[in-house]
Amino acid sequence: MLEKKSIDYEKAVLVGVITQTQDETKVNEYLDELEFLTYTAGGEVKRRFVQRMDVPNPKTYIGSGKMEEVERFVIENEIGSVIFDDELTPAQQKNIEKILRCKILDRTGLILDIFAQRAETSYARTQVELAQYEYLLPRLTGLWTHLERQRGGIGMRGPGETEIETDRRIVRDRIALLKKKLVKIDRQMETQRGNRGALVRVALVGYTNVGKSTLMNVISKSEVFAENKLFATLDTTVRKVVIGNLPFLLSDTVGFIRKLPTQLVESFKSTLDEVREADLLLHVVDISHPNFEEHIASVNQILGEIGCAEKKTIMVFNKIDQYHPETIEEDDLVTERTSAHFTLEEWKNTWFNKIGDRALFISALNKENLEEFRKRVYDEVRDIHVTRFPYNNFLYPEQLDEY
Template structure:
């Protein structure tokens, strides 16, 4: 199945429904455009349609599909990307009409993950998610083989090939799941071998600056880029703050409408979150809808581990933050430069969590305060767990990064 969209011109399609306002639909499609750019495509136009619910046959209405086809044909568009996961039926009908590569949000995210995967673990997890997504959509791959008239002995080659491919994929899925079990055992052994050190995990929406913060705290060189899912493989580093050692892990970013297959497949990555003693929830406070991103992460964390863990809420990118009080005209925003850290703490954001701090990882603003807060929380966890040992004064060997 063709999924390569590098340097393809793309059209993006979304719907405005009773459950999704125009403002939300536009925000989601802007995020979809960022996803498309991350995958290497060039978004040329965004299409919206107001519907009670997505058309079960073609996602959008027939008239809108004709309008999209005209633009696709006139502008040599190579791929059309839909903001929601398409059913196999929708996928077949849309492809038959537009005759170009059709992707939905799930397949686009899977494509990005496939490009980002570096280790055997990540590659195995992505391949499993891709096959689980592909399995119910096999018929679209064989539309060039006409199915013959029914009856005993009259089944067409298309159906025969689909059944063969289904068995192959099911066998491959079973093999990959077994491989992941073996990988999970290895990862679990690695986690056990870390000994008694407190574990801290960076979590947050994709592209909020977790890797930049990881580099700053651990003084390492983790890949960081202004693209979605720049970090895919979990990275673990040993960090020491004022003679207190702990393990810090950088995890894959979350996103709205995260494909269920990925949540299932990336168990070993998410285990870092499950087994963490302290979570650092990083939020891009400069994003216009950071509140929703924060809630997406909180909901995903509940799905991963319903037990509440100690957490520090870190509002990052305050250097890019603009603030407009609710009683002010939106046309006259008060710039972040006019707000001190003390003033930020007094805003409603500063009251969202007991342990809340404002920083700029890129500009290294207020990092010492963050480290002090981390030291306080990590020391409390350690003292509670090991009240009588001299763990803090032992000599430690370097922890090797797990993604190498």
Template sequence: MLEKEVIDFEKSIIVGIVTQNQSEEKLNEYLDELEFLTYTAGGTVIKRFSQKMDKPNPKTFVGTGKLEEIKYFIKDNDIKTVIFDDELTPSQSKNITKELDCKVLDRTNLILDIFAQRAETSYARTQVELAQCQYLLPRLTGMWTHLERQKGGIGMRGPGETEIETDRRIVRDRISLLKDKIKVIDKQMATQRSNRGAMVRVALVGYTNVGKSTLMNAVGKSDVFVENKLFATLDTTVRKTVIKNLPFLLSDTVGFIRKLPTQLVESFKSTLDEVREADLLLHVVDISHPDFEDHIASVNQILQDIKSADKPTIMVFNKIDAFKSVYFDENDLSVEKTTKHYTLDDWKKTWMSKLGESKTLFISATEKANFEEFREKVYEAVREIHITRFPYNKFLYPDYKDAVENE
């Protein structure tokens, strides 16, 4: 079965560049992620290509020599797709496609493709299509030959309109239609949120594939789809959850990623409203990932962008069962100790210690390790918000009658 799946995967190569702003080490991290994205989209990476440049070539992204090398490799190995790690300009995409004569994608295009595959509900599909149309609008030349051609006539724009102008008008009309559709659904969702009453809202946020949905299932006894691929969850799932008889709403949101396409941030703004309206954020981190600190920074940046960075937050460091550190010999003076040698105890003594014990958790959602501590800390945080909202709650204040009388 596994062999058949591998055979069905589309043979691809990935391309990136080392610049003044991006070291070789950082590029390799991005290419690792791009390879995982390619696998998620249904491709298998045969080879990586990289080049050191001051800045991307404005015409072909990489140099002409490197492009020639890629071209020969494509022909010799029957490669179907070339994927670039950075977003290509319309002219770069056109020039590269003409030169290589195969399917050319960039990171943005690939992420949009994954979102299109993963969208289950009408709302998610509408948001993804809007993002795709906004991305494709400036790249229409040579890409929209399948669109209906209008040559003029009664009620038409007239024979003077070129095919590319007709295509642009069709896409602009579609964008306008999708935006109107999203506005209608947004109103419906806003009404749904307002109907939930004054219950405390807790949102799971974090990088993609850190285990948010697994945690949601474990805590809320839900059945959210879980898979070891990027962007397994697109639609926000909200469940009523109870810890120690204290109810609250727990939501699982779409995962974030480095270099997240601006089109997706725009079209998924309403989905991110669950984050904006949350009273408490559980920032889930895959501590077993070597780049987890970069992931935290990426998520924090997006939270900043949607004006949610100042919300009460608990850092949930997940997948401690998969955490491994490189062995370090204290007596070997020739080797410098780096973060790759850190144990969990070492990490807890770093910047994490400044967050405070009440703001950090180390768990395994799959193994349910330290789950009692997790439930206790979430309960305390929700209880604190609940007390502020309902000062004389019977459950939280058994002697609330006295408090009312004394007031």
């Protein structure tokens, strides 16, 4: 009998701060997400450290007393990585490394590391490498001596582990080369998009890990990689889908996340072009996540930044099978009823009142309400197609049985 291979997770701790702009609830939410990111990268969080301060310490992010507490824990528990929730300045990272003498990562570095793991195609690898080099450039001082002590594991994938003697000039040359390479690939992808003809284009967008790839697999009957980890999909997948007798192109795009590194938004510009050129957006939301409304706001913000805020959009609330509202006991007179206690029916009414019939509630995994979903997408695609080609007539799916 074959033995199951155990995964050797790297031990890590998380560090966050409660400030004037981030209250305790918000920090805990961010750290929950950071823990999931750490797990996705191959780490196991052993402890969280949180400090309340007006603004992060410009030298070491947290105060000296809290830093000593972190240092003791790191030494006593042989921690491999200390991960900070916000992007550290090069000076902060250098100062913290001197004190803790272990791998120091921030949220941006961790996300870039996950992207380096997930990049499958040459195009995705080029995009990630460019983002990593742009992130590393101001951090070269002291980084290489740190890499001599620590090799492998979280944060060590990609260009950071290739050449210890790399200097700024070589990195700048590499960045320029990668940008030229991306421009060339962008032109090729633009040509590919142009060659797809006049088919209506539909793009799945949404926060990371909301079930876009699962939905893509169900609709297009294709095998797109789907996993309960953040950023399971990096490369945009485009499939021709036929509902009834109406064909259209469906693309699955990279998931968004709060505090998405600006380097990634820029280097993944072409991936986001699939969203820009789409005729219809299906904004997939994980309604079972307690902070799904914040996820919606984050996605809408990025859509606004890339000029897609006004695009025709259907909100697709996924994972209704996993939605479980918090309950209040009948004799509980203290707890105030909030949106966390809403039933699924109440959420439906709330969103129907907000956006009318542009909201759908489904479970892609259990295939619940998918017929309603298909009919809605068919209607929208048909309207776009009829506007573009007024002399082409299409039947509704339920009419096809008569022919």
